[in-house]
Ligand SMILES: Nc1ncnc2c1ncn2[C@@H]1O[C@H](COP(=O)(O)OP(=O)(O)OP(=O)(O)O)[C@@H](O)[C@H]1O
């Protein structure tokens with residue numbers, strides 16, 4: 112009934128769980144005193160004789176005890192709830208921090224492990240439900256065991272048989288829940304996968320709404336979404352039915368057990384084996400045995416929904432991290448890729464025996480047909496994909512360090528990658544640019560905007576408000592803003608992966624000049640389908656099907672008349688044809 116794998120998220124909560132269970136136990140003892148005092152009060156009232164002043168005094172004391180313990184009960188419940196809230200806050204913080212930490216460490220590669228929509232569901236609702244496991248279910252489980260034995264100790268002093276019947280029927284409840292566990296987990300798992308499936312479909316449709324509208328596919332997508340939602344409804348109903356049925360069975364056990372205890376107490380009173388006080392006490396206390404167990408059953412079901420979500424969260428958190436070493440990156444180093452092989456987890460594609468020398472400072476290009484592996488290599492160089500040791504090295508005259516031995520946080524300080532789809536955050540242009548360099552002055556920001564030829568297009572300059580994903584700027588403007596941000600980052604290595612693909616011809620000219628300028632004192636790895644942009648590269652790597660098939664400068668490659676020449680020629684012909692038509 113306790114999931115050991117979840118203990119690692121307990122953190123500081125153990126002490127709050129103990130606090131909650133202890134307060135619960137104090138509340139129980141307080142309840143027992145109330146019941147004792149109330150029973151004695153009833154018995155006293157039956158034998159009450161006004162003439163005896165002792166009786167009156169005793170009655171007053173008992174009334175005070177009953178009211179006093181009732182007030183105390185209120186405070187103990189509050190203390191229990193406070194401890195429970197502390198557990199919830201601690202666990203939520205702990206888990207969300209772990210998830211964010213993991214996403215940050217995995218970078219874009221987190222999408223290989225979990226879909227974004229599922230991540231949102233788990234980090235939001237999943238954790239909300241998991242809080243019930245830690246905040247309600249765990250304390251209640253321990254409290255139930257403690258209360259059963261405490262109440263047993265009270266009743267056993269009145270009658271051993273009654274105490275045993277009550278204890279056994281009480282303990283039958285957690286045993287029954289344990290027996291249910293496998294089925295509950297199966298139903299919960301199906302419920303979560305169906306929920307995740309609706310989430311994925313919904314997010315995908317929302318993100319691609321414009322495309323769906325253009326191709327008039329929105330109705331069909333709506334139909335698919337409806338089918339998935341119906342499937343989710345069925346799984347939810349199955350889950351609720353299972354919960355209600357098991358709560359029903361638990362009610363039978365609880366009321367049956369309490370009734371058996373009460374009947375046995377009344378018969379024992381009739382037979383004279385227990386006195387009136389004992390009989391009334393058992394009648395009042397029998398219900399107490401089962402109240403915590405009934406609550407445990409309710410908590411069990413909501414907690415198990417969270418536990419199933421936690422299985423996925425734990426799986427994600429436990430995905431092996433990138434190896435992070437403790438070495439520094441050598442100054443002014445070349446990047447050497449040696450005999451690198453790489454295969455994606457969920458794809459047939461692989462990079463085979465890649466060897467590259469990315470010399471410090473200068474313009475190096477990677478070209479090749481779509482899908483040949485250019486971006487995969489750039490992601491490896493940028494440290495976004497996990498690779499084995501012995502494949503990528505940072506090397507200068509004095510030392511040679513394996514990439515996997517370097518402190519991971521140093522890689523983003525060394526390499527800036529600019530792609531065609533860099534992200535624009537909601538906020539001002541200034542806020543977006545400061546991500547590149549938080550210490551940059553307004554002058555530096557304006558200079559960067561000027562370089563990428565966008566300043567004139569921002570109505571309020573640095574204070575221009577941008578919407579999430581750059582939805583209020585054009586694709587080309589967004590790309591130029593991302594370039595400006597990258598320029599501000601000022602790292603020794605830059606990767607431009609189709610970074611100018613959305614940009615108009617005039618802006619592209621300006622940006623290519625900026626990139627050429629950058630390559631004078633930095634290493635620029637330039638990936639582009641437009642081969643005209645790279646004819647000045649000191650080395651061009653030509654790729655095909657995950658392999659490097661040629662390398663050299665533009666003239667050498669053209670002379671060899673290999674794949675590069677074919678691609679170059681094809682592009683030249685296309686452009687001639689286009690310009691011919693335009694003329
Ligand atoms: N995250 C991923 N998971 C699985 N397979 C992937 C992933 N990313 C890319 N691939 C596969 O790897 C192959 C190479 O992709 P890559 O993005 O490196 O190509 P590319 O040369 O950059 O192409 P393009 O010029 O179109 O950008 C593709 O066939 C693609 O299917």
Ligand SMILES: [Mg+2]
Nearest residue numbers: 485486487608
């Ligand atoms: Mg690519």
